[in-house]
Amino acid sequence: MSKLVMIPGPTPVVDSIRVEMGREIQAFGDPNFVKDYKEVIDNLGKLYGCDGKTFVVAGTGTLAMEMSIANSTKKGDNVLIVSHGFFGDRFIDICQRKGLNVDVLAAEWGKTVSLSEIEAKLKEKSYAAITVTHVDTSTGVAADVAAIGEILKKFPDTLYIVDGVCSTAGHYENLKEQNIDILFTGTQKAFGVCPGLLMLWANQKAMDRRASLGTIPEYYVDFDKWVPTMDDPAKYFATPAINLVWALKESVRIIEAEGGLKVRFERHLKNARAVQKALISLGFKILAEDGCRAVTLTNAIYPDGIDDLAFRKALIAEGIIVAPGLGAYAGKLFRLGHMGNITTNDEVAALSTIERALMSVGKLDKPGVGVGTYLAEMAK
Numbered sequence: 001m002s003k004l005v006m007i008p009g010p011t012p013v014v015d016s017i018r019v020e021m022g023r024e025i026q027a028f029g030d031p032n033f034v035k036d037y038k039e040v041i042d043n044l045g046k047l048y049g050c051d052g053k054t055f056v057v058a059g060t061g062t063l064a065m066e067m068s069i070a071n072s073t074k075k076g077d078n079v080l081i082v083s084h085g086f087f088g089d090r091f092i093d094i095c096q097r098k099g100l101n102v103d104v105l106a107a108e109w110g111k112t113v114s115l116s117e118i119e120a121k122l123k124e125k126s127y128a129a130i131t132v133t134h135v136d137t138s139t140g141v142a143a144d145v146a147a148i149g150e151i152l153k154k155f156p157d158t159l160y161i162v163d164g165v166c167s168t169a170g171h172y173e174n175l176k177e178q179n180i181d182i183l184f185t186g187t188q189k190a191f192g193v194c195p196g197l198l199m200l201w202a203n204q205k206a207m208d209r210r211a212s213l214g215t216i217p218e219y220y221v222d223f224d225k226w227v228p229t230m231d232d233p234a235k236y237f238a239t240p241a242i243n244l245v246w247a248l249k250e251s252v253r254i255i256e257a258e259g260g261l262k263v264r265f266e267r268h269l270k271n272a273r274a275v276q277k278a279l280i281s282l283g284f285k286i287l288a289e290d291g292c293r294a295v296t297l298t299n300a301i302y303p304d305g306i307d308d309l310a311f312r313k314a315l316i317a318e319g320i321i322v323a324p325g326l327g328a329y330a331g332k333l334f335r336l337g338h339m340g341n342i343t344t345n346d347e348v349a350a351l352s353t354i355e356r357a358l359m360s361v362g363k364l365d366k367p368g369v370g371v372g373t374y375l376a377e378m379a380k
C-alpha cells in the first residue's frame with residue numbers, strides 16, 4: 001500500500017507533475033526543452049519580484065544555501081546568522097568553512113529572535129550578509145521576513161539572504177516588496193515537485209556583489225557560470241535535470257492557475273490554522289509560539305505518556321508518514337508537513353489517521369474530535 005507522505009518535504013506530487021517526470025527524455029539543446037526551461041526561469045523571476053537573475057539548477061536546498069554564501073561573501077567577511085533551529089544553524093557550518101566571521105542570534109526553539117535584537121546587532125559592525133531562515137523545519141517557527149527586510153533598508157551594505165526552503169510557495173515572499181537580496185528553495189517542499197532542483201533568486205544588488213568579488217573559489221555554484229545558461233538555456237554549462245524542469249514548469253502553472261502566491265498563501269494559512277487547532281483539540285501542544293507559527297508544517301508535541309516510535313509506527317500502519325522531532329525534541333514531537341499541492345482530503349485523512357493512532361495507544365476515547373475541529377474551521 002502506498003503511504004500518504006505528510007513529512008515537511010518531500011511533499012505529495014500530484015498526477016500532472018508526476019506525468020512530467022515520466023516523459024521521454026529530450027536533448028538539452030532541443031528547442032522545445034530550451035523554450036520550456038526559459039519559460040520556467042522567466043516566470044519564476046516575475047512571480048518573485050526579482051530584478052536580477054533567477055537560477056534553476058540541479059541540486060537541493062543545502063546546495064542553494066552554499067550558493068547564496070559563495071556568491072555574496074569572501075573569506076574574512078562578517079556574517080550575521082539569525083537561527084530559529086536546525087537549518088539556521090546549518091548556515092554556521094557553511095559560513096565557518098568558508099572562513100567567514102560568524103555572529104549568531106539564536107532563539108530558544110519555538111520562539112523567534114526579536115526585531116530589536118536584530119537591529120541592535122546590525123549596528124554593532126559592518127556585516128556583508130545576514131541569513132534568515134523563513135521557516136525552520138525543526139521548530140515550525142516562521143520569521144517575520146518582511147519586517148526584517150524593512151530594518152535592512154537602514155543597512156544597505158548588508159545583503160539579505162532568506163532561506164525559503166520550507167516556506168517559498170507556501171508563505172508569501174517577494175524580493176522587491178520585502179527587500180530581500182537572495183531567496184532560495186528546493187523543488188520538493190511547497191512547490192510539490194520531486195526533490196532535485198534548487199531555485200535561487202538574486203536581485204541586482206546581489207549580482208553587483210558577486211561582480212565585486214572577482215573569481216570565487218567555488219565552481220558549480222558560481223553565479224557567473226550559470227548566468228549565460230539562465231539567459232539562454234541553449235547554452236551548456238552542466239546538464240540540466242530535464243524532467244525536473246518540466247515538472248517545475250507544471251508546478252508554476254498550478255500556482256498561477258490557483259491565483260498566484262497570495263492566494264496560495266491564504267490557502268496554506270487557513271489550512272494550517274485549522275490543522276493546528278485540530279491537533280490542540282486532540283491534546284497536542286504546538287512547539288512554535290502563537291504568532292510565529294509556520295503555515296507549511298506543524299511540530300506537534302505529544303501529550304504525556306505517548307511513545308514516539310510506537311505512535312509513528314501506528315501512523316505508518318494506518319497509511320501516513322510524518323517526520324520525527326529533531327535535536328532536543330527528538331522523541332517528544334512529530335512534524336506534520338502541510339504544504340504544496342495537498343488537499344483538504346489529504347488533511348482529513350492525516351487527521352483521522354492521527355486519531356486512530358491515538359486510539360490504538362489508548363489516548364483518545366471519542367473519535368472525530370480532531371477531524372471535526374478541522375472541518376469546522378475550514379467551513380468558516
Ligand SMILES: *Cc1c(COP(=O)(O)O)cnc(C)c1O
Binds near residue numbers: 062135136163165166
Ligand atoms: C529542507 C530544508 C533545507 C535543506 O534542503 P535539502 O533540500 O534537504 O538540502 C534547508 N533549509 C530549510 C529551512 C529546510 O526546510
